[in-house]
Amino acid sequence: xxGFLRAVYRVFRKDLRIERRTKQVTTTVAVFALLVxxxxxxxxxxxxxxxALLGRGALWIAFVFAGTFGxxxxxxxxxxxxxxDGLLVAPVDRSAIYLGKVLSTTVFVFAVSLVTxxxxxxxxGYSPSVSTAVSIAAVLxxxxxxFAAIGVVVSILxxxxxxxxxxxxxxxxxxxxxxxxxxVELTAALESGAPLGGWLRLLGLxxxxxxxxxxxxxxxxxxx
Amino acid sequence: MxxxxxxxxxxxxxxxxxxxxxxxxxxHFTAVDDLSFAVERGSTVGLFGPNGAGxxxxxxxxAGLARPTRGTIAVDGVELAPDxxxxxxxxxxxxxxxxxxxxxxxxxxxxxxxxxxGVADPEARCAxxxxxxxxxxxxxxxxAAFSHGLRKRLSLARALLHDPEVLLLDEPxxxxxxxxxxxxxxxxxxxxxxxxxxxxxxxxxxxDRCDRALVVDRGRLxxxxxxxxxxxxxxxxxxxxxxxxxxxxxxxxxR
Numbered sequence: 064x065x066g067f068l069r070a071v072y073r074v075f076r077k078d079l080r081i082e083r084r085t086k087q088v089t090t091t092v093a094v095f096a097l098l099v100x101x102x103x104x105x106x107x108x109x110x111x112x113x114x115a116l117l118g119r120g121a122l123w124i125a126f127v128f129a130g131t132f133g134x135x136x137x138x139x140x141x142x143x144x145x146x147x148d149g150l151l152v153a154p155v156d157r158s159a160i161y162l163g164k165v166l167s168t169t170v171f172v173f174a175v176s177l178v179t180x181x182x183x184x185x186x187x188g189y190s191p192s193v194s195t196a197v198s199i200a201a202v203l204x205x206x207x208x209x210f211a212a213i214g215v216v217v218s219i220l221x222x223x224x225x226x227x228x229x230x231x232x233x234x235x236x237x238x239x240x241x242x243x244x245x246x247v248e249l250t251a252a253l254e255s256g257a258p259l260g261g262w263l264r265l266l267g268l269x270x271x272x273x274x275x276x277x278x279x280x281x282x283x284x285x286x287x
Numbered sequence: 288m289x290x291x292x293x294x295x296x297x298x299x300x301x302x303x304x305x306x307x308x309x310x311x312x313x314x315h316f317t318a319v320d321d322l323s324f325a326v327e328r329g330s331t332v333g334l335f336g337p338n339g340a341g342x343x344x345x346x347x348x349x350a351g352l353a354r355p356t357r358g359t360i361a362v363d364g365v366e367l368a369p370d371x372x373x374x375x376x377x378x379x380x381x382x383x384x385x386x387x388x389x390x391x392x393x394x395x396x397x398x399x400x401x402x403x404x405g406v407a408d409p410e411a412r413c414a415x416x417x418x419x420x421x422x423x424x425x426x427x428x429x430x431a432a433f434s435h436g437l438r439k440r441l442s443l444a445r446a447l448l449h450d451p452e453v454l455l456l457d458e459p460x461x462x463x464x465x466x467x468x469x470x471x472x473x474x475x476x477x478x479x480x481x482x483x484x485x486x487x488x489x490x491x492x493x494x495d496r497c498d499r500a501l502v503v504d505r506g507r508l509x510x511x512x513x514x515x516x517x518x519x520x521x522x523x524x525x526x527x528x529x530x531x532x533x534x535x536x537x538x539x540x541x542r
Contacts (some may be wrong), residue, residue, distance in 0.1 A: 070403060077399045081390045145384030148352055149445065152386075153403035154375035282369055286354045 070155035074163025079170070088136045088171045092129045096179040099125040104186040117190020119250050123153060123243060125179045126203065126210075130172045130239075131232050134214030137168045142222040152283055161215060161281040165274070168211035169204075175257045176203040195253050202249045202266065209242045209270035220284050241269045301364030303328045303482035304349060309358035311344050311506075318344040320506035321358070322425040328452075331483040333497035333514070335490065338526055341506035342486040343383070346457050348463050349484065350380040362453060373478070376404070379446035382457045385438045386445060389431035391439050393422060396430065397448060416444040420474055436467030443474060453479065455487040460492055494520055502527050 082088055103121040141147035141164070150160050177200060183189040191199060217235045221228070245266035252259050302325040311319040318340040326332050334342045347353040349360055351367050351374070360367045362374040371376035387396045393411055420440040430438050439459070446454060459475075460468055475483070475496065487493040493500070493515045502510035502524055509527045512520055524530045 066405075073399070077388075077391075080389060085390050123530055138493070140390075142389065144389065145382060145386050146388055148380075148382060148384065149386030149400060150403065152350055152375055152378070152380050153400065154372040154405070156370070156372065161438050253472055286352065 067156055067159050068155075070159035071166065075158055075166045078140070078167035081140065082167075083173065088133050089174055092133045092136070092171065092175045093178045095132055096125040096129040096175050097182050099128060100179060100182045100186050107187075111128040114188040114190075115254055116185045119247060119254075121183050121187060122176075122179055122189075122199075122203075122250065123247050126172075126176055126206065126246070127173045127236065127239065127243060129179065130207070130210045131235055133171045133175060134168055134211065134235070135228065136219050137164065137171065137232055138215060138218040141219070147219070147285065156224045157284065157285065158278045158280070159260075159284045161277055164215045165208070165211045165277065168215055169207045172210055173204050173207040176200075176207060179241060180217065191254055198253045199250055202246055202253070205266055205270055206242045206246045209273055210239055211267070212270065212274040213238045216277045216280060216284055219281075223285065238273075241265060245269070294357060295353060302326055303330075303363065304484065305361040305364075305367075306345070306349070307359045309345070309355045309363070310350060311341070311348060311353065311362060312356045317506050318534065319348070319355075322503070322506070322508050323358075324501055324511065325507060326482060326484060328482055329480040331485070331497045332499045332501060333493040334484065334486040334501050334503055335433075335488075335524060336503040338510075339505075340503045342503055343457055345381070345503065346380075346455050346484065346486055350378060350382075350455050351375060352380075372458075376449060377452045379449070379451035379454045380457075381439075381442050381446045381455070381459060383461070385430065385442040387430045387438070387441060392425040392427050392429055393417065393444075395414060396441070397445060400445050400446050406449055411447060416447045419447060419477065420444040422469065434467075435462050436464065436470065439463065439467070439471065440474070443471075451481070453482045453484070456483065458486055458488065460487060460489045472496075490521060490524065500524070504528055 100121045103117055107117050141150070151157065180196065180199065180203070214235060217238065218231055221231045221234065245262045248262040249259055249266060251257070253263065304326040306322060306324050309319055309322050310317065322341075322345065335343065336342050344353060348355055349362070351372075354369070363377050367374055388399070391399065394417065397413040397416065398409055401412055406412045414423070415424075419427050420443055422437065422440055422444065425433070425437065430441055433441065439462075457473060463471060472492075476529050485493070485496070494514050497514050500510070500512045500514050500520060501508060502512065504527070510523060512523060514520055
């Protein structure tokens, strides 16, 4: 393994170890996502026959809320005690630190998305076929990468510049709109068997662009 | 990009740290203003000055945690530059904050940093530095359960993991009781011929510890004094900073 990849893995492993011990991100975020699905179930109890539409809506709304919360928690970890500075004084490429954080955030957000997908089946009767569910999970995974790529940079920027934690969604959500649009449309297309073309390209391209932008800007974001 | 050979030659002739006309601005506020000095190898240099003088900003720039707006900083003859992290191997940093994770044990915290620094035999090295700072018996405890003094010691252990030639210490005595200060002093005594740059408000301890004082005020280097006479230094410091004639600039962000 090259030094760069080793550093990515070490940052990722550190986050995973902390999460395994505290279960802070996955538990709280999963409960939060579950509550969103339950709120949908109670609010639209009369229209549950349109479960595909509701399930899709609940899934992606929960994704955005849970993702924002998840990103905040993983970055807050680095803000406490100046822990991020501890990583930055190590002789490793800062892109590796960024990608390690993106990787761990992606895993947490994706894990919660899968729980949300399952809970939409239980509480909203949303039951796509297995192959469609697998494809939706793949869309959620790519979206989680894009979300984490933007979220890590924006939340570090928020914390480092002393902005209130509440400023994060205001800055973050507009930037993830393309991911959200593509995700919702791809989910609908997967259910109906419509062509994926343009939305799939948007999701892939936007995720690639934000990831590259994150790698290019991270060094400047963390140096204050 | 310099070659390894050129770096080795530069390192053998150069001062441990060379700060050349460094300025750091945050918008209209200039934290460090056109500051230059060199730190000789093996010396202990104190950065003295009131709150908001620019000491911490300067130290953060030397550590590579902040980028100068203008000017250059070289460690071991190698200029700190974006995307070049080689000099980080020679520098250990202790700041106001511990840089530790409360969720991990002391030993796990050290292991994270040892791995990132590419320390050979990390387990053994973690045990050694824990012993150096007198925390061998607390390796399995989380730093959240530590007193301020013990957290500071663990932070020092983290900074020593990769056996750095240069140590940057930001206010090492702040918040410590007398016993913790004495413990810290005995650890610092064991540093041998390492180059140390520290910031402190504690004039008495700073004078005892350092060979040389750089007095910084409003981001500018006001005095560069040898510390062979404490009384003379204190008088010169008070004259330079104007203690007594000027209130503490508490309204400014302490950097």
